Amino acid sequence: MSQYIQKGKYEATELEGEWIILNTEQYTVTRLNDVGGLCWSLLTEVQTSESLTRSLAKKYSSVKNDEQIKKDVEEFLINLVQCGLVQRVD
Amino acid sequence: MQEVHTKIGDHFIQIICESISLIKMFEKNFYSFIGDENQQSDLAIKIENGYGVSFKDYEVEIIKQNNLIYFLRADYLIKFDPENKYATISVHDELALKHALMNLYSTFIVNQNWGLLIHSSCAIEKGKAHIFAGQSGAGKSTAAKLSYPRNLLSDEATLVKITTKGVIVYDSPFRSEMESESLEEQVELASVQILHQAQQNTKNQLAKSEALLHLMDKVFFWPHCQEETKKIMRLLTKLVKTVPVYEFHFKKDNTFWELIS
Numbered sequence: 001m002s003q004y005i006q007k008g009k010y011e012a013t014e015l016e017g018e019w020i021i022l023n024t025e026q027y028t029v030t031r032l033n034d035v036g037g038l039c040w041s042l043l044t045e046v047q048t049s050e051s052l053t054r055s056l057a058k059k060y061s062s063v064k065n066d067e068q069i070k071k072d073v074e075e076f077l078i079n080l081v082q083c084g085l086v087q088r089v090d
Numbered sequence: 091m092q093e094v095h096t097k098i099g100d101h102f103i104q105i106i107c108e109s110i111s112l113i114k115m116f117e118k119n120f121y122s123f124i125g126d127e128n129q130q131s132d133l134a135i136k137i138e139n140g141y142g143v144s145f146k147d148y149e150v151e152i153i154k155q156n157n158l159i160y161f162l163r164a165d166y167l168i169k170f171d172p173e174n175k176y177a178t179i180s181v182h183d184e185l186a187l188k189h190a191l192m193n194l195y196s197t198f199i200v201n202q203n204w205g206l207l208i209h210s211s212c213a214i215e216k217g218k219a220h221i222f223a224g225q226s227g228a229g230k231s232t233a234a235k236l237s238y239p240r241n242l243l244s245d246e247a248t249l250v251k252i253t254t255k256g257v258i259v260y261d262s263p264f265r266s267e268m269e270s271e272s273l274e275e276q277v278e279l280a281s282v283q284i285l286h287q288a289q290q291n292t293k294n295q296l297a298k299s300e301a302l303l304h305l306m307d308k309v310f311f312w313p314h315c316q317e318e319t320k321k322i323m324r325l326l327t328k329l330v331k332t333v334p335v336y337e338f339h340f341k342k343d344n345t346f347w348e349l350i351s
Contacts, residue, residue, distance in 0.1 A: 011317050011323045013324075015298040015302065015327065018298075019299075020299050020302050020323075022306075022320075024320060025203045025316065027313065029303060031266060031299055031300075063183070
């Protein structure tokens, strides 16, 4: 299972529940909603798509479809890798 | 050697220059304070001419070495010592000097965590300042011209001081067409408009995160280290937390002011 962690140098700011993450090396900006921001915060430590799915399912207990969450998380992680904000550590 | 004492924002600046024509450019564009040589300066700048070639492009090479920052362009060279608040600017002509001063002053105010130079025009209405920003051709200078008879604080680069208590706009000496009236006042910033030309006037307030994204590429800044880039983000965050930012569609007449005041 792939493992991920935050990568590079950045400045993150939270505004009204949304996150703006500035990669200060590449001078790129990524905007995340509150769920994305939660995942991003958890990625200060090594995570897998499963560990993130567990955390989200716990936080948003009203959402029952774990499979859908996992699929969304995997897609999100791929996006974060493309944005240069996280890296695979395996 | 000539010496001029000037003021930009609330910074006292000492200019030392050997060229009469460059000093004349100062007297035209910057406030000149005669007789207050005793004022402690916040930044000292020595200006030399005879450097490089005429303007080629906006490409600036940045080198950081031994606590000094160098900005190199075909028509100017800036050597800035942030710790001692001293800079040497070598220029080819007046245009190079104007651009170099913007480059240096913007670097200085970010370094001091004082504020930002924002690519925009700014007018005063009922004692409050309103900024008009946008992509090239969106109508910043049109909005400035259509704001007559309101006083203008800037037509190209707005000088904002950002504190946790509020955002203050100062008269900007960095002008493109409309000369500064050298307003001494400091005006509280009440709104920022991100401009789009349209058939009708409409405005929508942006979410703070979106406002921050819109403003990030409107700051005049030459990034020379990551710490300074972070400072810009923090300053802009403070700004969007304090001041509403609007997506502003306007038609080319002065009726857009009805939506602002």
